[in-house]
Amino acid sequence: MKTDEASPGQPAHEVPRSTLRAADLLPTGSLGLRSRKVRAVLSGLGIAIGIASIVSVLGVTSSSQSALLDQIDQLGTNLLTVANGNSNGAEQILPTTATPMVRQLPHVLSVAPTAKLPGVNVYRNDHVAAGRTGGRSVRAADATLLTTLDGALLAGRFINDDDVPVTVLGYSAASTLGITDVSGNDRVWVGGHWYNVVGILKPFVLAPEIDQAAIVSFDSAAHLLGYNGHPSRIYVRAQTEYTADVARVLAGAANPEDPSRTSVSRPSDALTAQLKVKQSGAGLILGLGAIALLVGAIGIANVMVIAVLERRTEIGLRRALGASRGHVAAQFLTESLILATLGGIAGIVIGIGVTVGMAMSRGWATLIPPEALYGGILVSVAAGAIAGLYPAVRAAHLPPTDALRTA
Template identity: 35%
Template structure:
């Protein structure tokens, strides 16, 4: 649609509205479909890479943090000093039965008490009391006293035999449970024949092997004894640590209540290690991962922009005659620049739409293949086409200005 505007000199010049500009721009793009498709491909690859990298990074970061939540955000550890200040003559600060009070707290899944000492972190343990040439030599292992509910507290499971129970503790049986790595080092794989381990001049019958330990993994290389047996034979009497597993979201509340339940009136003497605020950790992980992949996506996008600029410039040089004819028929420099600018913007917009669609489809496919929950930022999905259009706009600035500077006479004289 052509309209006329009157200049100060009284001459009329045809004026092209926005719809006409879009029509001319689309005609210019469709006039060379193969070249336009190849040019759009650069933007498609850039936008697709951008969406995929950010989408997959966000999804993977959410999965990593989710696992971090499950394994770490539910663990509370209470450390008990060996010599409680002001309580030397009144007995231990935390009794072995104190975990029962913690177990009754809301949100607590499992608890266990441990007693260890620097004197028993490196004990020479043998699976035979007789030195046999070629036999299993002594292994340096830790010896720890633990309550009967330890397997659940360390998220482990008995791979062989059983864990000692309340009856073993009450009878003060001279039994032991080995961590799976300790059992491997000692060459013990079965307990049907009642194998024994020997250290400090005493023997202990192995009744089970504890494996799959996810928390306090150093216990996989330890010898675990009932509290009463450890107190009688080794002097390991006082609880030094209490392990607490909570429901997700209850850890911080349990961390405040557990010392009171374990040592009423002396809770300040206990040290509690609670999970940090994972909302900040989640943001930090995702921001770091997103920042890394954002740079890679932007590099791809810049490559696409250079392709658009190069092809648009070549198009301007090929259409010098057309530009001269338009100028001769009354088109202004602004109109010529706007036409080529809209052509490059249209190419960028098409590339953004196609790239965003391919990127979203890829992110969802990866999430399905990995059995993850896809996480897509709506702002990224909607902003990708606009980013493509912006790339096309910026890439077409120089070619458009060059086309606008061509004089009609010079353009018409140029070879076509």
């Protein structure tokens, strides 16, 4: 701050007004923060928490959504399933003509019929009590299953049409049965018969029922397990641009006599629904972050009001030495802005750390929207300006004589 004295002979009313250089504004405005460090840290913590919540939510949500979209792109949105619509939670049979009729539809790339065998279970050995299935099932299929679902083997090979009696285990079924490889000629007890395990499948995100199943060939199911030739679930891979068109005619093709009893679904819709859930959940947490930010701004305003009361003598002395109201207001407003900005920067660092840690633990690519970074700074600065406005105006209008009288 600089005050110019009147030169000899110069009228008092022409004395230049005091000035506050921009270079002096930062050290002057940070004086209160440097002298009360603990209070400054605690008051800026609310801003930091609010900004950290916003940045981490946007970062984690963007990273998880990106990973989910990549997964959808890899798995494809052109897989359809056909099942009996009156299943009541259990798979019921479809007509024996369903598979050949579906294969004749235009824009269908591949079709994989499967049949869940009712009353047939898979056990680790023949000493396990009946009924202790662990959620596992036995399903008949052929070689088209792997290509239609775009699946892969974790170990071994897939079944052939004439394989009797061998089985390929879904990922979850193999885990619960305690089978991790197929090099030791492991066997399982299927429907009262010993089956050699020749392969283990990798997880099927779009067909979790396969993960819980022991897969056998149709010939094996017919000769040993009582299979009657009716499929219970058919997987259909269509040309991507015609997926909706194929879905509309699948029910009629699978069951021409009663299409209403046939349900058609797109498994990738479940992943798309997860995106919407993540977006709605992110909106809720962003709201909570905004509340934390508001609480932080109120905390800064409270601290600044207290600072004005505690520094009445300083304010009065500066006014008596020629500081204008604008200079005093600028000092306290700068202090509030510095406090909020430092809290915002700390919040951004914390939010980035949370996002990186979460992404690394889940195997996601870290993705933080740029608007979360510069938006966090802008929001924190705006919060500091609003929080410091009233204390700054109050300090500026404090009469210097009253302030000095309280010293």
